[in-house]
Amino acid sequence: MKKEFAKEDVPFLLTYPNLDDPDGVVLLSNRYAVLQRLMVPAGEWEGVHSHPGNQLYVQITSGEWSGRLGDEIEYWKEAEEAGSVGWVDEIPLSKQHDSGNTGNSDMELIYVTLKEPEPINSARGCEPQVYPTITLEPLFENHRLIAQRIELKPGQWSGMHNRPGNQILIHISGGILEERDQGLDSKRGCTYTPGSAEWLDAAADHEIGNVGEVTMNMVLVTLK
Known part of the structure; x- marks a missing residue:
């Protein structure tokens, strides 16, 4: 069918x-x-x-x-x-x-x-995402988007950062991810399977952490 x-x-x-x-x-x-x-x-x-x-x-x-x-x-x-x-x-x-x-x-x-034929954020520009405690690996960049690899070991957190929005997080290996806004738990540990994905809106004073027992690998896509 x-x-x-x-x-x-x-x-x-x-x-x-x-x-x-x-x-x-x-x-x-x-x-x-x-x-x-x-x-x-x-x-x-x-x-x-x-x-x-x-x-x-x-x-x-x-x-x-x-x-x-x-x-x-x-x-x-x-x-x-x-x-x-x-x-x-x-x-x-x-x-x-x-x-x-x-x-x-x-x-x-x-x-x-x-879906859009032209960049959606061209007026304000777009930079690679930066996390204070870990380095994101650059994978690809052109006039439409930026792709970076995130690796979080068990117990590791990204550090507080601002998120620009219009981002897609794709889970490669799966695991348990927790989010905090302004130092407070905003989302309890969620289990993600390989090949799952989510849309990320803008957020300030935000961080993510691996609260599971295996290293998590993800691809972060930021739309320009």
């Missing part, structure tokens, strides 16, 4: 025609972006499809990709680690674009697709 999606999301969603689940799952949608999680089984090709452009993919699990345009190989057996990201411009159906999982394990990824 074909899945039903919000009409306003359809132009921004991918369809992998060769897969048993060609549409994946919409995790989050608002006026600025839609997040779609897709799983490509080991040895499977997605099938010829288009991309709307203005997309950031985030690998939830590691694996090996190959790609082709029509009968020509575009890339072959390129490794991607969990938490890696990449930008995808518009690819029309006429290009006969197809990607395949040529590794030995199923791969899961999330596409962050921007």
